[in-house]
Amino acid sequence: VSAKEKKRWTLNDFDIGKPLGRGKFGHVYLAREKRSNHIVALKVLFKSQLQQSQVEHQLRREVEIQSHLRHPNILRLYGYFYDQKRVYLILEYAAKGELYKELQKCKYFSERRAATYVASLARALIYCHGKHVIHRDIKPENLLIGAQGELKIADFGWSVHTFNRRRTMCGTLDYLPPEMVESVEHDANVDIWSLGVLCYEFLYGVPPFEAKEHSDTYRRIVQVDLKFPPKPIVSSAAKDLISQMLVKDSSQRLPLHKLLEHPWIIQNADPSG
Numbered sequence: 674v675s676a677k678e679k680k681r682w683t684l685n686d687f688d689i690g691k692p693l694g695r696g697k698f699g700h701v702y703l704a705r706e707k708r709s710n711h712i713v714a715l716k717v718l719f720k721s722q723l724q725q726s727q728v729e730h731q732l733r734r735e736v737e738i739q740s741h742l743r744h745p746n747i748l749r750l751y752g753y754f755y756d757q758k759r760v761y762l763i764l765e766y767a768a769k770g771e772l773y774k775e776l777q778k779c780k781y782f783s784e785r786r787a788a789t790y791v792a793s794l795a796r797a798l799i800y801c802h803g804k805h806v807i808h809r810d811i812k813p814e815n816l817l818i819g820a821q822g823e824l825k826i827a828d829f830g831w832s833v834h835t836f837n838r839r840r841t842m843c844g845t846l847d848y849l850p851p852e853m854v855e856s857v858e859h860d861a862n863v864d865i866w867s868l869g870v871l872c873y874e875f876l877y878g879v880p881p882f883e884a885k886e887h888s889d890t891y892r893r894i895v896q897v898d899l900k901f902p903p904k905p906i907v908s909s910a911a912k913d914l915i916s917q918m919l920v921k922d923s924s925q926r927l928p929l930h931k932l933l934e935h936p937w938i939i940q941n942a943d944p945s946g
């Protein structure tokens with residue numbers, strides 16, 4: 674890491690702007706670093722809440738993991754600092770905001786938009802897996818959109834090698850692959866499953882195993898109870914790709930580099946991502 678990034682930041686280094694969103698652990702603000710006029714997003718986390726939820730080690734690991742990741746489809750974490758009560762994450766600003774809000778607005782995406790997003794996520798995950806990092810929490814809430822409409826994976830709060838971690842956070846079960854729901858050893862192929870769930874939700878507007886009760890979602894996941902509704906009309910190439918990703922045996926899931934050669938991706942994804 675270059676010397677300049679070793680700098681000790683303080684809140685005085687920033688002009689704070691409008692709130693961008695609020696998460697479970699704190700708020701995110703638009704901010705400008707005074708010396709460089711560089712626009713960033715500043716996530717403010719309360720130490721008390723981090724201690725209560727015993728996630729400090731997770732946060733430290735996220736900062737450690739993120740400091741080594743550089744990819745156009747991964748939101749940069751430039752650094753962090755803290756004061757008496759709070760921890761501040763200095764993040765790349767994603768000017769077009771949260772993907773899940775865009776998905777809610779459009780209900781579902783066109784095949785071209787969905788394929789473009791899936792291809793850029795696959796490239797980001799190939800990069801992460803090459804660095805032995807599994808994200809483990811690929812879902813619309815963790816995806817942001819950059820100024821040029823490009824997708825950015827954010828919030829590596831769950832990316833580690835630990836297995837058998839129960840989902841203590843209030844996160845949704847929808848994206849969990851069978852091996853995580855059954856909490857057995859898992860590997861980077863968990864991200865292929867979640868990307869398949871995401872591709873389905875981009876095209877249909879709902880995740881594939883959604884059910885009223887957690888127990889029903891759980892059962893539908895472990896049974897891979899995959900159904901394609903008649904509406905909206907989705908190409909058989911898209912269904913073929915999803916069916917090759919949502920496979921119970923993680924070793925049989927379509928590898929990410931093969932995904933990038935799939936006809937549906939070749940025909941629909943915008944190469945610029």
Ligand SMILES: O=C(O)Cn1ncc2ncnc(NCCc3cnc(NC(=O)Nc4cccc(Cl)c4)s3)c21
Nearest residue numbers: 693694698701714728731732766767770827828830
């Ligand atoms: O999304 C919004 O609310 C609004 N928004 N809009 C634009 C925009 N541009 C950049 N960032 C935004 N939001 C922050 C995204 C994050 C990135 N990395 C994170 N990491 C994290 O929260 N880690 C973490 C927290 C608590 C405990 C633990 Cl263990 C880990 S959050 C933006």
